[in-house]
Amino acid sequence: MIDLHAHTTCSDGSLAPEQLLRAAEALRLQALAxxxxxxxxxYEQAAALRRDGALALIQGIxxxxxxxxxxxxxxxxxxxxxxxxxxxxxxxxxxxxxxxxNLQMLERLRHLGADIALEEVEAAGRGLTGRPHFAxxxxxxxxxxxxxxxxxxxxxxxxxxxxxxxxxxxxxGIERIRQAGGVTSLAHPIRLRAxxxxxLFRSLADRGLDAxxxxxxxxxxxxxxxxxxxxxxxxxxxxxxxxxxGEAKPTVQLGSVPVHNECLxxxxxxxxx
Ligand code: AMP
Ligand code: ZN
Ligand code: FE
Ligand code: FE
Numbered sequence: 001m002i003d004l005h006a007h008t009t010c011s012d013g014s015l016a017p018e019q020l021l022r023a024a025e026a027l028r029l030q031a032l033a034x035x036x037x038x039x040x041x042x043y044e045q046a047a048a049l050r051r052d053g054a055l056a057l058i059q060g061i062x063x064x065x066x067x068x069x070x071x072x073x074x075x076x077x078x079x080x081x082x083x084x085x086x087x088x089x090x091x092x093x094x095x096x097x098x099x100x101x102n103l104q105m106l107e108r109l110r111h112l113g114a115d116i117a118l119e120e121v122e123a124a125g126r127g128l129t130g131r132p133h134f135a136x137x138x139x140x141x142x143x144x145x146x147x148x149x150x151x152x153x154x155x156x157x158x159x160x161x162x163x164x165x166x167x168x169x170x171x172x173g174i175e176r177i178r179q180a181g182g183v184t185s186l187a188h189p190i191r192l193r194a195x196x197x198x199x200l201f202r203s204l205a206d207r208g209l210d211a212x213x214x215x216x217x218x219x220x221x222x223x224x225x226x227x228x229x230x231x232x233x234x235x236x237x238x239x240x241x242x243x244x245x246g247e248a249k250p251t252v253q254l255g256s257v258p259v260h261n262e263c264l265x266x267x268x269x270x271x272x273x
Contacts, residue, residue, distance in 0.1 A: 002031035002264055003255045004058070004077065005187070005213065005241025008042035011062075011128040014246030017045035018215065020254075027255045031264055035060035035075055037128050038094050040083070056264075059083070062187060064094070064165075065173040067200075072170050073187035075213060076167075076177035079271035087180030097166040102129055102189065108161040109134075109154060114143040130165075131155045139187055171207045178208050183270045185211035185239040188218050189227060198230055205234050210270050215240025215257045237266045 007013030008020050015023065017034070020042070024032040032055060034043040043059045050057050059078040066072060076083075106118055125133035135150035144150035154161040163189050168176065170186075177184050186201070186209060194200045201212060214227040215238075233240050240259035242252050 001027065001029050001255050002259050002261060003029055003036050003079070003241045003257070004033040004060070004185075004239050004259060004264070005062070005216070006032060006060075006244040006254060007036050007246075008034060008046070009126060010039050010042035010045070011036035012126070012245060012248055013042075014248045017042045018049050018160065019244065020244075020246075021046040021049060021055075021057070023254055024057075025051075025053065029055055029255050030118070030261065031058060032254075033058035033060035033075075033077060035062045035241070037062050037073075038064055038086070038091055038098075038104075039067075039127060041127070045169075048056045051135040058264075059111065061091075061177070061182075063173045063177065064167050065170045066167045067170050067192060070192065072192055074170055075175040075176070075185040075187045076173075076180075076182040077185070077239075077267055078182045079268050080181070081271075083180040083182060087176060090176060098128075098130070101163050101165050102134075104163045105131075105134060105161050108163070110111070112154065112160055114138060114141070114154065116141060116143075135159075142210070169241065170204060181271075182236075183210045183267050184208070185205070185213050185237070187213050188216045188243065190212065190216070190218050190223050196224075198233075201230055201234055201236065205236055211237035211239045211267065212241075213240060214238045215259050216243060217252050217257060218243075237270060238263050240268065241252045 008017045035041040061076045063074045065074050122129050135147045138144045138150040158237050174184050212227050212231045214224050240257050242257045244254040
């Protein structure tokens with residue numbers, strides 16, 4: 001059993017890196033990729049606590065990108081070498097963009113009479129503070145009646161406190177991860193709601209995408225079958241994982257999405273290029 005997609009408290013998961021590591025050991029997973037959003041901190045903390053044993057711990061990332069105006073997630077796996085320093089610096093800049101955007105949204109909210117502090121919203125969002133945390137806080141403080149109303153009144157695109165988030169395009173993400181020595185997989189493609197998946201995947205493959213995340217809890221068996229066929233047709237590798245977030249997403253268990261060990265072997269082959 002392997003799981004190539006999991007989050008820790010360093011982004012938006014509810015298990016600390018050590019807890020996630022021990023959970024994977026208890027399940028006797030053969031491989032676990034820690035793929036926090038835009039940070040390696042969770043992987044690094046877990047890697048320092050690893051015991052030698054049967055579990056292969058994989059350094060991964062889930063990069064927040066854009067496809068047109070839609071947000072798109074790109075998985076990166078560093079299987080054969082550590083990511084280039086330059087890439088880590090670039091990631092730091094991405095995290096800074098998010099923080100600056102949060103400050104801008106707070107400023108707008110303050111002008112709208114909804115005064116909340118950065119510390120409060122960051123306490124809720126930890127390593128990945130974004131609009132959902134703003135929305136919950138606005139409700140908790142009585143500035144909105146409900147989560148949906150918080151979005152409608154303040155936070156949704158076009159609402160007065162909305163600030164667009166700077167994020168790389170998928171193409172840039174693919175190139176950055178590749179240059180840093182990693183292998184890329186398009187995360188949960190169902191969420192892109194692409195009108196023409198085949199041509200999207202083809203154009204990303206042309207830009208250097210290595211794999212498609214075929215197996216994911218958001219995919220029906222029919223979705224996975226379709227993605228598997230498309231991957232084969234386009235010569236792309238296949239990945240999968242539970243996208244485990246712990247209590248933050250309680251219906252999904254670690255290791256609950258079946259993924260063949262060959263998927264990982266193929267990624268390793270690609271990683272040696
Ligand atoms: P951010 O990355 O800070 O822009 O936040 C994006 C997240 O906000 C999405 O993943 C959704 O969970 C949530 N979200 C975005 N728009 C809405 C909306 N109109 N109503 C409710 N939740 C939303
Ligand atoms: Zn997440
Ligand atoms: Fe994702
Ligand atoms: Fe994820």
